[in-house]
């Protein structure tokens with residue numbers, strides 16, 4: 001074997017089972033914590049209240065004000081509430097926004113997080129935090145924000161509408177795609193990435209047909225776990241850079257933007273990343289030579305968005321995103337040029353298919 005790599009494993013404790021929400025007190029015992037503040041978005045406040053009720057005196061309270069991209073004021077208030085209620089831990093029940101709030105609390109207080117993911121975004125497996133202040137999103141890596149425990153309960157995803165499930169699943173796949181050609185990829189990451197994409201791609205049609213199909217929800221959440229672990233362990237490239245600009249600067253919705261852009265970035269990179277191309281061809285099925293086209297066809301068949309214009313982006317914004325992406329160089333298998341990037345974004349904006357290579 002001629003491969004060379006460095007693999008630095010992150011600690012991860014995962015409890016995966018239908019109904020595992022009921023095991024939260026056991027997880028608290030395992031971590032040696034007494035009183036947890038339960039975090040959620042306003043939309044999931046009933047679920048948070050249910051969790052707090054089931055924990056009884058071990059719930060310090062509920063803070064159901066998590067919002068997309070973690071505004072710094074919300075993080076500050078949550079930290080104060082945790083302190084006032086004498087919480088020694090947080091339980092984040094929800095998607096990336098809620099887990100992100102837990103991370104913002106941990107960044108300053110080091111309170112351990114138990115994450116209970118209800119989407120496929122994957123934040124629970126990463127030491128990446130994000131905070132938004134005056135309309136600008138800052139991100140960083142810090143091991144203090146990596147959840148101490150992750151409880152995956154597929155039953156909690158039954159309520160995730162089919163259309164959001166699809167875009168969330170493609171958001172998860174994006175982590176795996178970029179991990180496969182990351183400068184710090186490794187054989188174990190490739191295995192996780194390939195199986196993560198395979199699991200998600202196989203589960204999505206069944207979820208569309210019946211969002212309460214438990215077997216499909218289990219498969220998808222298993223895939224999301226693997227893809228999230230890929231994100232936590234590697235450096236992301238062009239795709240995540242573009243989506244950061246689309247979300248942070250243009251305020252486009254997170255998972256739908258990932259869904260539109262991913263096939264185009266894959267098409268841009270697949271010739272320069274033959275191992276990634278082979279792994280994704282196998283995971284997605286279809287024509288061996290063209291995983292980008294296969295992915296675009298699947299996304300269309302799943303009824304998900306294929307155009308940035310339809311997500312609210314203006315044609316003039318293409319140049320803004322190009323400038324922002326080019327302003328800070330980063331690793332990418334195919335060199336990123338102004339011409340190449342403009343072509344890529346113009347196709348993604350107009351809803352055109354990625355070029356066959």
Ligand code: NAD
Nearest residue numbers: 041043069095096097118119121123126128156157159160
């Ligand atoms: P989200 O957490 O914003 O959730 C979207 C909406 O769906 C919310 O209203 C939420 O309450 C609702 N929801 C979540 N699960 C549900 C369920 N099972 N049933 C019904 N409704 C449900 O969306 P997201 O896509 O999970 O997360 C996006 C955010 O996470 C972005 O801010 C992104 O930057 C961040 N993120 C961070 C990382 C990281 O590693 N730091 C990784 C991925 C995403």
